[in-house]
Amino acid sequence: MKQFLITLLAIGILSGCDKEESAPNTQLEIAVLDAEGNGASNSEVNVYLSLASFLDQESPIANGLTDATGAITFYGLKPKQTYYIDVRRVNATNWISQITSPYIEEGMNTFSTVISENWYSNLSNAAGISWSPKYVFIDDVWYIYNDCFNDDQYLFKKNLKMSYRNHTKCSASDPDFYTGEWFGTANQVTIYSDLEGDTGLSFKLVESDPAYFLGELRINGGELLLVRFEKMGI
Incomplete structure (x- = not known):
């Protein structure tokens, strides 16, 4: 009986802590700006507890749309932690801008971020976007890429996981499928597969768009080849 009472007291103390942490007076006011510095109205905002949830876009604890000035306020957040903020309006996101809130204290907290159409959200999303190398640029003319490549x-995911599927092999030793990771910047994309001994693939990102991107690859002999990758399923 004594042990049972101690257990109940412990549960009561923990429950009391949870109630205190709810802090209904804790607010986070978010200002979303576009690339020109104007308030980005009607932007979808999702708030996540962890970076993993942000990357997988799973279980947001709060969400809503910004008002005419590009602002939105969330109430009742737990203080003494940071949150991960995902913002999107059409093809513009804040993925290469500020995604982490300040350390939240009780009362009013403010946060601002900038959305833009960028390489990260052009090339990937939580479920993954598939791309195929369709055309090559040779002597100022675009040609359909060889059948064993095009x-x-x-497939690039927001959490930087990737996969590759080879439908028509150029040689018998080519892999049918592999997984790995990808990393990018505004002008470079690198792929690392999980295949043993693989040294990865890297290309200069010349241009990106929600429907295509241009990558400059160095092929056998050191020659540079400009390739147009197109989004699959559109």
Whole structure:
């Protein structure tokens, strides 16, 4: 009986802590700006507890749309922690801007971020976007890429996981499928597969768009080849 009472007291103390942490007076006011510095109205805002949830876009604890000035306020957040903020309006996101809130204290907290159409959200999303190398640029003319390349599929996910599927092999030793990771910047994308001994693939990101991107690859002999990758399923 004594042990049972101690257990109940412990549960009561923990429950009391949870109630205190709810802090209904804790607010987070978010200002969303576009690339020109104007308030980005009607932007979808999702608030996550962890970076993993942000990357996988799973279980937001709060969400809503910004008002005419590009602002939105969330109430009742737990203080003494940071949150991860995902913002999107059409093809513009804050993924290469500020995604982490300040350390939240009780009372009013403020946060601002900038959305833009960028390489990260052009090339990927939580479920993954598939790309195929469809055309090559040779002597100022675009040509359809060789059949054993133009049906390859590279899938890029927001959490930086990737997969590759080879539908038509150029040689018998080519892999049918592999997974790995991808990393990018505004002008470079690198792929690392999980295949043993693989040294990765890197290309200059010349241009990106929600429907295509241009990558400059160095092929055998050191020659640079400009390739147009197109989004699959559109």
